[in-house]
Amino acid sequence: MTVAPAAGGRACVLMAGVIHVPRDPFAEGAGALEAWDDGAVAVAADGRIDDVGDASKVRSRHPDRPVVDRRGSIVLPGFVDAHIHYPQVGVIGAFGLPLLRWLDERTFPFEARFLDLAFAEREARTFLRLLAANGTTSALVFGAHVASAMEAFFAAAEASGLRVASGLVVADHGMPAALCTTRERAYAEAATLAERWHGRGRLRYAVSPRFAVTCGDGVLAACGALARERPELLVTSHLNESRAEIATVRAAFPGDRDYLAVYERHGLVGPHSVFAHDVHPSDDELARLAAAGAAVAHCPTSNAFLGSGAFPYARHRRAGVRVALGSDVGAGTSPALLHEALQAYLTQAGLGPEGEPLTTAHLLWLLTRAGADAIGLGDEVGDLRPGRAADLVLIEPPPGSALAAVLEHAEGPDAVLGACLALAREGAVAETWVHGAVVHRRSDAGMVA
Structure with missing residues (x-):
């Protein structure tokens, strides 16, 4: 396990599919879920999220940030x-x-x-x-x-x-x-x-x-x-x-x-x-x-x-x-x-x-x-809105897995999320980030085709 620096990790733009629920779906229904198939999360040097959305727009707003290209993966809040x-x-x-x-x-x-x-x-x-x-x-x-x-x-x-x-x-x-x-x-x-x-x-x-x-x-x-x-x-x-x-x-x-x-x-x-x-x-x-x-x-x-x-x-x-x-x-x-x-x-x-x-x-x-x-962290973590700490999970289906097979046919965030809920377990967690720093990395993380 990698020890996270107190001030967070390096600044970057993380490109992947992005799904989060920033509003209560029990109150707001399906509209509470936000997702970008070709999305990005911008993480500042202090370990906090300062942008999220469509990848091309996020990259244009942060042109000097290093890009971590994890397209084919799915980013969820920790x-x-x-x-x-x-x-x-x-x-x-x-x-x-x-x-x-x-x-x-x-x-x-x-x-x-x-x-x-x-x-x-x-x-x-x-x-x-x-x-x-x-x-x-x-x-x-x-x-x-x-x-x-x-x-x-x-x-x-x-x-x-x-x-x-x-x-x-x-x-x-x-x-x-x-x-x-x-x-x-x-x-x-x-x-x-x-x-x-x-x-x-x-x-x-x-x-x-x-x-x-x-x-x-x-x-x-x-x-x-x-x-x-x-x-x-x-x-x-x-x-x-x-x-x-x-x-x-x-x-x-x-x-x-x-x-x-x-x-x-x-x-x-x-x-x-x-x-x-x-x-x-x-x-x-x-x-x-x-x-x-x-x-x-x-x-x-x-x-x-x-x-x-x-x-x-x-x-x-x-x-x-x-x-x-x-x-x-x-x-x-x-x-x-x-x-x-x-x-x-x-x-x-x-x-x-x-x-x-x-x-x-x-x-x-x-x-x-x-x-x-x-547990008293609602102002700090739980979704991917700007200002939140960059606590993230990267889901990457292991090659040849049932999850990989289902995701090939998944259309839309509900189907993608449903596949993850049904099939993604420890072997599908490629990386876990806390405050912008990696605290877990699967040995083959980032190798999704």
Whole structure:
């Protein structure tokens, strides 16, 4: 992985097919998508986009810029993953278990291995490499339960050049004893990490209670105290993922009217909060999430893999709840957000009249701008308008691939984008740029005929 210079990469005009969604397609329909078959993105020396559009016009406006000719490729905004687990790559593909058994039998034991610092360092490098290789340029990452592992992760994230928000995950029961903590220790370790890493380069800190199943009031109070003292921090956890989980929370917190109320009571629900899943919300919870300005990370592959249920997208939209997309590795089966977007489409289509009809414009919005808005980067990334940071993904079909065959017949941006959503995965990501600098390059990138 190439380390991105702090000030960005070299100034250039990047020529390729260009597709982005600068406006909300849920509000504006198909007109929200902008595309140029023979397009270009002009990137300034500070790593920001200063022009986008038809290639001949962009080149004429920047005649002295070096040209990077990648015609035959497709440029998209960098993908934004609103929920992915750093210490779970090794449990991808653990079949046959519902959520709570999957955690107890497969996931918690693997996460305990992050007590070994050398192991945690290797996993951090692998995890970040996989993000970049799959076109993810920004991510809200659910971290490890071990402070030393999180120090290692933040150091690796800083070196990667990616935009990463993460934090020490805390819990006080229902897990291996070595991963549990106390109220005092949870606050002290998280506060130290936040002080050291939040706002350092492209890094931010996220207050991260595991979920109400494994967090008592003491640990939740520690999280709430830090969130109140540092209101610029993100907050992330899990919510309403499975019916068994909801029943467990109800039994543990009989004085709270529902799952969301547990977090509300500790001051953890607000405009900087992102909750993963929310597959089984009440109407009242949806109304309160919307009123608080909180966002939900929709993780369709994970929900299907664990049999948790189908996300009620239409109910969230009608309630006014912001929704982004999360891969949720390792219950999610891939860090490829293009795969996750396809699963979101399939999930909603399978719901019939109760589903939310999703077009290619909706799916690209979820991959990019919706995620940026959810994790507090909506003014910085998410589309290719001038002034945005040049966080880009170059899709180039591998020679002889199904994607290459389909793109030969694709006419118009909807067909091109549909082919990418259906078929482009890690092998089709030729380059990933963050702030104008390359953070991932496939060995044969730029060799498309």
